[in-house]
Amino acid sequence: MLKSLARGTEMFLTGPETGLMMQPALRINGVSHTFGTRTALDRVSLTVPAGSFTALLGLNGAGKTTLFSLVTRLYDSTSGQIEVFGFDVRREAPAALSRLGIVFQARTLDLDLTVRQSLLYHAALHGIGRRQAGVRAAEVLEKFTLVDRIDDKVRNLSGGQMRRLEIARALIHNPALLLLDEPTVGLDVEARQDLIGEVRRLVAEGRGILWATHLLDEIQMSDRLVVLHKGRVLSEGSVQEVLAQAGSPDLQVAFISLVNASGTKAAGQEAAE
Numbered sequence: 001m002l003k004s005l006a007r008g009t010e011m012f013l014t015g016p017e018t019g020l021m022m023q024p025a026l027r028i029n030g031v032s033h034t035f036g037t038r039t040a041l042d043r044v045s046l047t048v049p050a051g052s053f054t055a056l057l058g059l060n061g062a063g064k065t066t067l068f069s070l071v072t073r074l075y076d077s078t079s080g081q082i083e084v085f086g087f088d089v090r091r092e093a094p095a096a097l098s099r100l101g102i103v104f105q106a107r108t109l110d111l112d113l114t115v116r117q118s119l120l121y122h123a124a125l126h127g128i129g130r131r132q133a134g135v136r137a138a139e140v141l142e143k144f145t146l147v148d149r150i151d152d153k154v155r156n157l158s159g160g161q162m163r164r165l166e167i168a169r170a171l172i173h174n175p176a177l178l179l180l181d182e183p184t185v186g187l188d189v190e191a192r193q194d195l196i197g198e199v200r201r202l203v204a205e206g207r208g209i210l211w212a213t214h215l216l217d218e219i220q221m222s223d224r225l226v227v228l229h230k231g232r233v234l235s236e237g238s239v240q241e242v243l244a245q246a247g248s249p250d251l252q253v254a255f256i257s258l259v260n261a262s263g264t265k266a267a268g269q270e271a272a273e
């Protein structure tokens with residue numbers, strides 16, 4: 001499952017570093033964030049175990065993107081603690097950030113580059129030498145069935161192919177944790193199914209996945225689930241545990257029940273009042 005192939009003096013990794021797997025891929029403890037008077041996250045704690053598919057389920061405005069921005073240090077977290085494989089994102093930023101890949105909700109591709117150029121450029125940003133970058137690019141394109149598009153301009157890809165390229169690019173430095181913020185937005189049913197299947201296969205390689213979504217049908221019974229609502233974690237655990245906490249075997253009913261039970265002022269409401 002976790003393989004490393006030694007070729008001459010170079011090491012090419014096809015799965016994440018094995019030594020990391022004792023630590024959770026992501027541990028968030030007591031993190032809050034405000035925009036002016038608006039509280040976007042209120043003492044959020046959650047864990048993404050190494051090698052797990054963890055769904056972060058929340059409606060619009062739940063705080064999913066804000067959380068991703070804090071993990072990737074786009075925003076600075078001033079309260080609580082965020083660790084990637086035990087490395088604190090503030091105090092040990094290079095060690096933490098080099099072990100995570102991110103796909104943001106909004107597309108961030110340069111349409112004038114070719115697929116190959118996109119990948120090699122990002123590999124260079126991560127300090128990966130040209131030869132190893134070529135090997136990694138071939139690997140990630142294979143995983144996301146884009147090999148035959150390698151010399152096409154990004155602007156000529158379909159929406160689903162662009163998304164797959166973004167994920168391939170996020171894996172170019174072989175991170176053991178991948179964060180995806182509502183990656184299926186704008187994709188048709190078939191492209192959605194293909195994408196989620198390809199990402200689930202990354203779990204089998206030992207990667208931890210945090211998949212933010214508001215779509216219940218993207219969650220499987222074998223997943224870990226975190227329910228985020230108006231900046232607060234309402235439930236966390238296996239899907240079975242979340243259903244048991246909510247008292248319903250149906251995920252939609254359980255979700256609504258958790259939201260209703262969260263009752264009074266959730267984060268973000270204060271400013272609206």
Ligand SMILES: Nc1ncnc2c1ncn2[C@@H]1O[C@H](COP(=O)(O)OP(=O)(O)OP(=O)(O)O)[C@@H](O)[C@H]1O
Nearest residue numbers: 035038040058059060061062063064065066067268
């Ligand atoms: N830059 C900002 N300035 C002010 N408020 C913001 C900013 N970014 C987010 N917010 C607010 O913070 C809260 C959480 O927003 P966030 O975008 O993190 O939620 P989300 O779960 O990602 O929602 P969506 O699914 O719609 O993307 C919302 O109330 C939002 O209006």
